[in-house]
Amino acid sequence: xxxxxxxxxxxxxxxxxxxxxxxxxxxxxxxxxxxxxxxxxxxxxxxxxxxxxxxxxxxxxxxxxxxxxxxxxxxx
Numbered sequence: 760x761x762x763x764x765x766x767x768x769x770x771x772x773x774x775x776x777x778x779x780x781x782x783x784x785x786x787x788x789x790x791x792x793x794x795x796x797x798x799x800x801x802x803x804x805x806x807x808x809x810x811x812x813x814x815x816x817x818x819x820x821x822x823x824x825x826x827x828x829x830x831x832x833x834x835x
Contacts, residue, residue, distance in 0.1 A: 760791030761798035761823040765805055770816040783809070791826050798823035 763785040771779075785801055792798040802821045809819065 760793065760826045761795050762791040762826050763788075763798050763801045763805060764822055764824060765802065765809065766820040767809055767813065768818050768820075770818055792823075795823050795825075 765783040766780055767783065768780040783805060785805065787801065792801065802823065806819055806821070809817075
């Protein structure tokens with residue numbers, strides 16, 4: 760499963776500390792999406808929503824994190 764996450768940082772002068780960034784996690788499918796393509800589609804939806812409520816300038820970074828972890832036994 761791929762979990763959608765955004766990191767949004769303000770680019771306003773003087774706001775370069777860590778408090779000027781927020782991390783957003785998808786609440787529509789908090790357990791993730793079966794494919795990376797579906798996750799990326801959700802990332803685009805989330806970024807569009809951010810642009811409607813957050814004043815510019817800001818920078819968005821994103822990732823679709825693969826939440827499936829293999830055990831040691833499965834790796835052999």
